[in-house]
Structures are given as structure tokens and as C-alpha cells.
Amino acid sequence: MTAWRITLRLLRQDWRSGELYLLSAALILTVAAITAVGFFTNRVEATMERQGSALIAADLALESSSPLAEDLSQEARSRSLETARTVEFRSVVTAGRQPQLVQIKAVDPGYPLRGELRVAEATDLDDRPSATGPPAGDVWVESRLLRLLDIAIGDTLRVGETGLRIAAILTDEPDQGRNLFSIAPRVLMSRADLPATGLIGPASRATYRLLIAGPAEAIADFKPWLEPRLAANVSLDDALEARPEFASAVDRASRFLRLATLVTLLVAGAAIALASHRLVERQIDAVAVMRCLGAPRHLLMRVFVLRLLVFGLLASLLGCLLGWLGQLGLITALADWLEQDLPPPSLTPVLIGITTGMIALLGFAVPPLAQLAQVPPLRALRRDLGRPRASAALTLGAAGLALALLVFWQANDFELAWKLLAGLLGALLALILTVLVLVRLAGGLAGRASGVWRLGLAAMARRPGTAVLQITGLGVGILALLLLAVVRVDLLKSWQETVPEGAPNYFLINIQPHEVEPLREFLSSVEIQTPDLYPMIRGRLTHIGGQAVDPERYQDPRAERLATREFNLSYGAEMQPDNRIVAGDWWGSKDAPPQFSVEEGIAETLGIELGDDLTFWVSGHAISGPVTSLRKVQWDSFNANFFVVASPALLRDEPATFITSFFLPAEREAVVAELARRFPSVTTLDVDAILRQVRGVIDRGVLAVEYVFLFTLGAGLLVMYAGIQASLEQRRVEHGILRTLGADRRSLLTSLGVEFTAAGLLAGLLASIFAESTGYLLAEQLFELEFSFNPGLWALGVLGSGALIGVAGTLATYPLLIRPPLRTLRGEG
Incomplete structure (x- = not known):
């Protein structure tokens, strides 16, 4: 009870003082990104699968050269699934004395189960959707059959032994492109009229199809029952196997969405780590006082863990709410494109979001906060003792384990996960080593510089650990922003160009x-x-x-x-x-x-x-x-x-x-x-119908990815802000001493500009290199797209980040310059 009472009191105090704002923002953004993508991709991928279902006019389609057993459709209906039958065959039709070979499809009234038929009342009128096939006695034909036979709507078409009235022009069938080797022109009739034609007998060459559609769960349960009961001459098609080019578009859309989610997760994880670093800095004095008052280490550790759990649960729930609102916003934006009867999302994304938030918080935040239990009581009297030394193995091990667990879990794609992790590990190691070299170089240049240049460059060399942490964090943030530009400008453009205007139709x-x-x-x-x-x-x-x-x-x-x-x-x-x-x-x-x-x-x-x-x-x-x-x-x-x-x-x-x-x-x-x-x-x-559907999938996938990357943009900006805030506690003391020694505000402000601009230039240069390299690897190895290097990205990354971080860092630390030095020397907050 004592631990809980202290935990709740400290949480209330931390929130009122603003200590948790940065950490909560990072955690809420992480969970919001995961849950928004979870809610949204469940619904969008279901819609994409429906687009695939439109290519076969159903969720499942059985096809055979002989009539299909009735017990299959009875079982499907007993599971509350919809069914419809079609019969397709070649025959000769006549109008007057002129014959014409056509491809006839006779359908049940419920056809199609997925997608839509479109018909026109005349060749010069726009087409309209039709919920069902033609009624008995009517037939719909393609417009070129009218030209070939020189007939018009309202005329009678002789099909076998019966005559059917041409009621409309058939402009689009959902499963028209399912078989590229079907004979055109096409004729659509009711299956009720088929016996009267006398065209189908026991030895007739025809293709019989049974279409099945229903909820995804029911289809998933029905398919394992169905497959072992199919005869050797019966084939089973599902949505994504209907056409390889359509499956390719859906697969790329899914990979882009997972990539956007993982990048957001990685960048937000960096923000959590930086925010935890700052929280430790702000908590050391309070912990030292608690140690002086007799609080044992085990009590402090218990309090820290409880604070994280309670805080993490509340922030994760808020992130889930934000994620729900985020996916609603995107659904509203895509209302004209997406189907109106989108399936509602389940609560699974909420559980996934909360679990992800807790794993990220424990993995990235516990190791830095564990240092607080090591704060000596003497710190309350001797401020020069500084913060306790962190265990590098514990910090890196916990963060690495949490990161690997989250990436493999969220990716649901082993190839994507290990490539992303390997690339991230290589980038971080290269980034840290490069920053160390550049910080040492800055220290050497500081010895040769003078005035504010010397003061600004020396500040980087004086705090190498903080400089590495800060520039690495800034680099990760800028990398996220530049990677957003690479994916948006280069990869998505290349993806859209895989089916360019002018593709064969x-x-x-x-x-x-x-x-x-x-x-x-x-x-x-x-x-x-x-x-x-x-x-x-x-x-x-x-x-x-x-x-x-x-x-x-x-x-x-x-x-x-x-x-x-x-x-x-x-x-x-x-x-x-x-x-x-x-x-x-x-x-x-x-x-x-x-x-x-x-x-x-x-x-x-x-x-x-x-x-x-x-x-x-x-x-x-x-x-x-x-x-x-x-x-x-x-x-x-x-x-x-x-x-x-x-x-x-x-x-x-x-x-x-x-x-x-x-x-x-x-x-x-x-x-x-x-x-x-x-x-x-x-x-x-x-094949214009197939082209339109594939382009529709790509366009929807691109917009979905762009939206998800807005979370990455927010995470990148948050990391940059956390990087700037990471060293404020040390700067507060340094500036107080420098002001006491006679340094004026203008000189300190200019030196801050030099330091932050230099850090921004370094971070931007490294981020540009890694963004282009990552974009190239993603294009070549993962998405198999053409990639061209973008010189403008380098200018934006290096110069833009230098200016942005220089201005933002200077403004963020300006309040330290107007603070009276005496308050700093007295140790007042």
C-alpha cells in the first residue's frame, strides 16, 4: 500500500510539473500509430480483398467442366454463406440470317456476389450499376455484337431454340477478366432461360461455376471443409489467386503499410528513449532526498515500476483512442473510394496497441530509470556527484530485445522484419561511430577557432556522450522525415508507374x-x-x-x-x-x-x-x-x-x-x-476492367501509406524535440556559470546557434546518406521497383536540418539565458 500511495502521489506531481509530457507524447504517438494502422488496415485490406473478390465475383469460386454437386452449395448455405451459379459456353447466335460466334454466360439472379455489373440503355448513354443479372426473357450484350450483327436494343437475339430480347448493353462484368482466353463478344442471360435454348446437354462443352461469398471468418472456416471434398476436375479460386497482377498490387500495398507502421514504431521508440533520459535528469534530486529520508532501494524500484505501469496503461489507452479517431478520419477522407459497408474493426488492435505500448515503454524506459535506484543520498548535499553511471549492456540489451520483439510481431513478415532490423542496427552503429568521429573533429576545430565559434564547437566536444545521444536522436528524426520523402516521392511514384497510363488494355x-x-x-x-x-x-x-x-x-x-x-x-x-x-x-x-x-x-x-x-x-x-x-x-x-x-x-x-x-x-x-x-x-x-481495378488498389494503397506516414512525421518531429531537450539540464548549469564569469547573453545565444546548427548539419548529412541507402535497398530488395537517387533530398536534408535544428535548438534553450545566474548557482528549479 505504501508503494501504491507513493506511486500515485509522484505521478500526480510529475504530471503537474510537466515531467511526463514528453514521454507521454512519445508513448501516445507510438500506440496511436499501431492502433490506427491496426484499425485501418483491417478494414482497408478487407476492402482490397473485396476488390480481388470482384475479379471472380465472389470470395470463393468453384469451376468444373461438369455440373457441380448440389451438396456443396447446400453446405455453404447452411453456414449462412451466399451462393450463385453460372454456366459459360461458346455458341452461335443469330439476328435475322446473320450468325455470330459469342461467349454466353447464364447466371442466377444473385449474380454477382462481389463487385457489380454495369449496363447502359444505349450506346450514347452513360452506364449504370445493376445489382442483379438480366431477368428471364432478357439478354444483355456487348456493344460490338450490336455492330457486328447490325442490330439495336429492343431487337430479338436468337439463342439456340429460343429468342431473347436485347434489353441493355453490357459494359462491365466483375469477373470479365478472370480468363484472358475467353471468346468475345459476350452475352449475359438468365440461367432460368437456359433449358429453353436446348444448348446444354450431358456432353456439352461448358464451364460450370459455383460462387460463394460471406463474412471472412465463415469463408475461412468453410474453405478447409471444402478443399478435401473437391473432385479432381474441380478447381478452387480465391480472391488473391484470381490474377497474379492483382495479387502483386495487394501484396505491395500490404508491405508499404507494414513499412510505414514499423518506421513509426522505430522512430517513436527513439523518442521514448530520449524522453526517458531527460526524465532521469529531472528526477535525480527528488530521489536523492527520498534516499536521505530512508527510502530503501527496493521500495524505490517498486515505485518506479508501478509508475511506469500505471502511466503506460493510461497513455496506451489514450493512444488507442487517438488511433481510433485517426482511422475514422482516413475512412472519411476515402469515403468516395472505399465501400460504404466496410466491416467494423475488432478490439484486437486495442489489445495489440496496449501490449506494444507497454513493451516499448519497459524496453526503452526501464534501463534509464533503473539508474535512479542507484542515486546516493549524498547527492542531496553534493550536486557535483552527477547522475549514476548506466549499464550499457542493460540499456542496449533491453532496448534491442524490445525492438526485435515489436518489429517481428508487427511486421508479420520475416523478410521485412529482419531486413529492417539489420538495416537499423547497421545504420545506428554507423551513425554513432560517425558522430563520435565528427565530435572529436569539432573539438579539434574548436582549438583553432575563436569567439562564439570556439564556444559553440567546444560545447559539443565537452559533452561527447550527450552530443552522441543528441545528434543520433536528431539524425533518427531527420532520417524518418527524409525516409517519408523517399517513400512518398520515389517509391510510391515508382509503384504507381508499374501500371502507367498507356499500359496495354x-x-x-x-x-x-x-x-x-x-x-x-x-x-x-x-x-x-x-x-x-x-x-x-x-x-x-x-x-x-x-x-x-x-x-x-x-x-x-x-x-x-x-x-x-x-x-x-x-x-x-x-x-x-x-x-x-x-x-x-x-x-x-x-x-x-x-x-x-x-x-x-x-x-x-x-x-x-x-x-x-x-x-x-x-x-x-x-x-x-x-x-x-x-x-x-x-x-x-x-x-x-x-x-x-x-x-x-x-x-x-x-x-x-x-x-x-x-x-x-x-x-x-x-x-x-x-x-x-x-x-x-x-x-x-x-482488359480495361482489370486495369481499372489494379490501379484502384494502387491508388488506395498509396493514400493509405501517406496517411500512416503522418504518424512517422509526428514521431520524427518528437524525436528532434526530445534530442534538443536531452541536454537542457546540463546547459542550465553551464550557462549559469558562464553568465557569472561575465559571458553576455548575445555571445551565449550565438554560440548556441553555432552548436545546434553544426549538430543539425551533421545529423542531416548522415540522415540523407542513410535515407537514400534505405530507399535504394527497399526498392531493390523488398518492393522490386526502380529507384533513382534524388539530389534535392540531400540539399533538403543537410541545409534544411541545419537551419531547422539551429533555430529550434536556440529558441528552446533561450529561456536558460534569461534566467538569473544566482538561481542556477543556488540550485533552484
């Missing part, structure tokens, strides 16, 4: 060899930049490294599906421009011996290693060759790309069709109609 497939040159000439005649055309050959993977491919030996469902599917193979002497070799070597010659290059992701999924022999069954016979390179493919470039590419010697004699992609502005859509007329066997695929 049309694919041409089924191009026959004799059509390659005429097609090139046609595209050139309509002023479309002649694209590269790549040969494409279908093949099934049968052996890896001499062992037969057995789908059942793969634990990963995606690997199992890949092992049963046919691959689109290609060949060429030159590597595609948006591919990069990550292992092995590219052959680089059309006469190279038989060999393969494999995309690194699918190689990891299927267990393919460099040097393995692969065997594919192509056109009725086997072809084999070694894997001589692994490639990184930029899927979100929307260029034609392949998982497996062979040297020409392997596949050039095999029958092949060709594929290409190009960009066509919306106002030139008539070119597509002319292309279809001249090359009727070539299938044209419009």
Missing part, C-alpha cells in the same frame, strides 16, 4: 502464323505502335528432374491445380523487357541448345530448381530440357508474359498461335471492329 490471341505480318501492317496503318508478337504453345508438365509430376504430392492447393493444368509455353532468343533474371543465365541466341527459363514464383510453388530437367507433353509427344534460369516477371505491366519460356531449339518446330497486347484509347474503339472484320479468327480481349 487489349490482348490479341489465336493469331495464326500466316496472320502475323498482315496484322503488323494493319496495326501500323492505324497508328498503333507495332507490338511484339509472341508464339504460344499449349503443353502439360509431366516430369520435374526426372520424376513424374503427381498432383497429390503437393500440399498447396494452388500447386496441385498447376500440376494438372496445361501451360502456355513460349520461345524466343531475346528476353521480354519487363522480365529480370534472378538466377542462372539467359541463352541470348536463337541457336542455343534446348533449355527452359521459369518464373520464380511458379518454380517455388512446384519445387522446380535451377538445373532440373523439365518434360512437357506438347502436340502428342514429349519435349525436355534443363532449367537454366529463373525470372522475375512484372505481371502488373499487363504485357504478354509466360510462366515458362523455352529456347527456340525446343519449340520452334511445334504448331503455335501468337499473342500480343497493345494500348488503344477509348475514343478509337472503332479500330477493334475493323480488326475483327479483317481478322475474324483473331480473338480480341479488352
Whole structure:
């Protein structure tokens, strides 16, 4: 009870005197950043996953070449999940006497479960969303079918044995881009009308899909039940596996958000350590008096720990409240972009925030405060005894352990965590060693300088430990601000440019060899930049490294599906421009011996290693060759790309069709109609829908990262302020003595300007170096983006920090100069 009574009394006194303001600000900001990101990313990532769900019109999609068992949908409905069925097939429709091959999709009334359909009432009207598919008796068609058949809305389209009224123009389907090799133009009808068409029988070639959607928890419970019950010819798709380019965008968004959170955590941790250092300075005299009055060390330690726990819990709760308000602000700002029915966040971020705050406080603040228990009672009478010496091993060990624990916990990504920790450790060691060298250099220059220059530089050399702590803290703060600029200006810009304006929005497939040159000439005649055309050959993977491919030996469902599917193979002497070799070597010659290059992701999924022999069954016979390179493919470039590419010697004699992609502005859509007329066997695929969704994910991710980095900005400014405040207690005594010895205020003020400006220049120089280095490593190693060094960042970092810290430090210490020297010599607070 005595410890609790003393604890509460001291906390009340500390708060009234302002002792805890800086430490509480650092802790509240840390917890606010963690909880805001926790609340916000839970909701935003759910929204991003819904964007992925829109690509398959559901959360889960089962696909088969035969009707799917009814018990699967019954089980889903019993778990309160929504279901809808679709049937997709190719057929010929007629209007009058003119036939046209189309891709028909018959859907249930509940289709789509995710995303939205968009239709227009006429070709010259804007489209509108539709909550359901067409009603029975109606059909929606793409606009080019109207041009091809020379018909209009309201006319009758003959589908098999029945006639359906064309009620609207189909402008967008959520799952339109799920299969790049579907035949266009597309026709959407009700599944209730399907029996009347007479087009679907027991042996019909059709694709049957069962769409499933519901709460994330219910989907997560249902999926393990579902997977072992699927027949061999049934594939299961989820949101993030729907398209690799979409998965790439979501993955980068998640990594950027985690990076922003971790940088805020690291910088705020530095602020907590600096604030604890200042708190120790201000508490020494009070502790000495308590020791004189008989307080034992164990009581003092108990009081210190209780003070931290109570203070940490209150500050963490306040940080959680601030984090909640912060994520509400961002949700409001993104109201036009985000879905209105965002799932509410759980209380998990609150528990995570409080735990993070307590770990950060105990790890960074306990070691400095533990020194207070070592204060001798004689300190109350002899002020020259100073503060007790801290244990460097305890301080660094506790801070390092807390930092590692928090980083690995919050990152949820081992690669991101260890790279960030390794980079931070290297940066801190380099920063401290460099500062030590520069402080010694400043001491040498002080001996050759005169006047206020000598006084300012000598102040840095006179307190090397404080100078290292101060400049390192300032450097970390400036590094956070500059890293914010690097991520905002360079990395996020590079990320947005991965899907630039003008990215290919049309694919041409089924191009026959004799059509390659005429097609090139046609595209050139309509002023479309002649694209590269790549040969494409279908093949099934049968052996890896001499062992037969057995789908059942793969634990990963995606690997199992890949092992049963046919691959689109290609060949060429030159590597595609948006591919990069990550292992092995590219052959680089059309006469190279038989060999393969494999995309690194699918190689990891299927267990393919460099040097393995692969065997594919192509056109009725086997072809084999070694894997001589692994490639990184930029899927979100929307260029034609392949998982497996062979040297020409392997596949050039095999029958092949060709594929290409190009960009066509919306106002030139008539070119597509002319292309279809001249090359009727070539299938044209419009992927604008996918481009819009991927760009939407990137834009939302960029805005989310920018918002989260506002916490980093606040933490960086707080660290800079804490760095300036760290030495005020020592300066108070020094300035009192110098004023007594005759130093005037103007000279002391100028020397402070020299000292703080020099510290700012040094911190800015080091921070600029580390910010650029960190940005380069993040771009190259983590996000796989192009990075260009920014000279303007160096000018901003060095000159800006010198001016900012010079002015801020001088203003912060100015009250010490107007303080009467007698009060300082008497030891008055």
C-alpha cells in the first residue's frame, strides 16, 4: 500500500510539473500509430480483398467442366454463406440470317456476389450499376455484337431454340477478366432461360461455376471443409489467386503499410528513449532526498515500476483512442473510394496497441530509470556527484530485445522484419561511430577557432556522450522525415508507374502464323505502335528432374491445380523487357541448345530448381530440357508474359498461335471492329476492367501509406524535440556559470546557434546518406521497383536540418539565458 500511495502521489506531481509530457507524447504517438494502422488496415485490406473478390465475383469460386454437386452449395448455405451459379459456353447466335460466334454466360439472379455489373440503355448513354443479372426473357450484350450483327436494343437475339430480347448493353462484368482466353463478344442471360435454348446437354462443352461469398471468418472456416471434398476436375479460386497482377498490387500495398507502421514504431521508440533520459535528469534530486529520508532501494524500484505501469496503461489507452479517431478520419477522407459497408474493426488492435505500448515503454524506459535506484543520498548535499553511471549492456540489451520483439510481431513478415532490423542496427552503429568521429573533429576545430565559434564547437566536444545521444536522436528524426520523402516521392511514384497510363488494355490471341505480318501492317496503318508478337504453345508438365509430376504430392492447393493444368509455353532468343533474371543465365541466341527459363514464383510453388530437367507433353509427344534460369516477371505491366519460356531449339518446330497486347484509347474503339472484320479468327480481349481495378488498389494503397506516414512525421518531429531537450539540464548549469564569469547573453545565444546548427548539419548529412541507402535497398530488395537517387533530398536534408535544428535548438534553450545566474548557482528549479 505504501508503494501504491507513493506511486500515485509522484505521478500526480510529475504530471503537474510537466515531467511526463514528453514521454507521454512519445508513448501516445507510438500506440496511436499501431492502433490506427491496426484499425485501418483491417478494414482497408478487407476492402482490397473485396476488390480481388470482384475479379471472380465472389470470395470463393468453384469451376468444373461438369455440373457441380448440389451438396456443396447446400453446405455453404447452411453456414449462412451466399451462393450463385453460372454456366459459360461458346455458341452461335443469330439476328435475322446473320450468325455470330459469342461467349454466353447464364447466371442466377444473385449474380454477382462481389463487385457489380454495369449496363447502359444505349450506346450514347452513360452506364449504370445493376445489382442483379438480366431477368428471364432478357439478354444483355456487348456493344460490338450490336455492330457486328447490325442490330439495336429492343431487337430479338436468337439463342439456340429460343429468342431473347436485347434489353441493355453490357459494359462491365466483375469477373470479365478472370480468363484472358475467353471468346468475345459476350452475352449475359438468365440461367432460368437456359433449358429453353436446348444448348446444354450431358456432353456439352461448358464451364460450370459455383460462387460463394460471406463474412471472412465463415469463408475461412468453410474453405478447409471444402478443399478435401473437391473432385479432381474441380478447381478452387480465391480472391488473391484470381490474377497474379492483382495479387502483386495487394501484396505491395500490404508491405508499404507494414513499412510505414514499423518506421513509426522505430522512430517513436527513439523518442521514448530520449524522453526517458531527460526524465532521469529531472528526477535525480527528488530521489536523492527520498534516499536521505530512508527510502530503501527496493521500495524505490517498486515505485518506479508501478509508475511506469500505471502511466503506460493510461497513455496506451489514450493512444488507442487517438488511433481510433485517426482511422475514422482516413475512412472519411476515402469515403468516395472505399465501400460504404466496410466491416467494423475488432478490439484486437486495442489489445495489440496496449501490449506494444507497454513493451516499448519497459524496453526503452526501464534501463534509464533503473539508474535512479542507484542515486546516493549524498547527492542531496553534493550536486557535483552527477547522475549514476548506466549499464550499457542493460540499456542496449533491453532496448534491442524490445525492438526485435515489436518489429517481428508487427511486421508479420520475416523478410521485412529482419531486413529492417539489420538495416537499423547497421545504420545506428554507423551513425554513432560517425558522430563520435565528427565530435572529436569539432573539438579539434574548436582549438583553432575563436569567439562564439570556439564556444559553440567546444560545447559539443565537452559533452561527447550527450552530443552522441543528441545528434543520433536528431539524425533518427531527420532520417524518418527524409525516409517519408523517399517513400512518398520515389517509391510510391515508382509503384504507381508499374501500371502507367498507356499500359496495354487489349490482348490479341489465336493469331495464326500466316496472320502475323498482315496484322503488323494493319496495326501500323492505324497508328498503333507495332507490338511484339509472341508464339504460344499449349503443353502439360509431366516430369520435374526426372520424376513424374503427381498432383497429390503437393500440399498447396494452388500447386496441385498447376500440376494438372496445361501451360502456355513460349520461345524466343531475346528476353521480354519487363522480365529480370534472378538466377542462372539467359541463352541470348536463337541457336542455343534446348533449355527452359521459369518464373520464380511458379518454380517455388512446384519445387522446380535451377538445373532440373523439365518434360512437357506438347502436340502428342514429349519435349525436355534443363532449367537454366529463373525470372522475375512484372505481371502488373499487363504485357504478354509466360510462366515458362523455352529456347527456340525446343519449340520452334511445334504448331503455335501468337499473342500480343497493345494500348488503344477509348475514343478509337472503332479500330477493334475493323480488326475483327479483317481478322475474324483473331480473338480480341479488352482488359480495361482489370486495369481499372489494379490501379484502384494502387491508388488506395498509396493514400493509405501517406496517411500512416503522418504518424512517422509526428514521431520524427518528437524525436528532434526530445534530442534538443536531452541536454537542457546540463546547459542550465553551464550557462549559469558562464553568465557569472561575465559571458553576455548575445555571445551565449550565438554560440548556441553555432552548436545546434553544426549538430543539425551533421545529423542531416548522415540522415540523407542513410535515407537514400534505405530507399535504394527497399526498392531493390523488398518492393522490386526502380529507384533513382534524388539530389534535392540531400540539399533538403543537410541545409534544411541545419537551419531547422539551429533555430529550434536556440529558441528552446533561450529561456536558460534569461534566467538569473544566482538561481542556477543556488540550485533552484
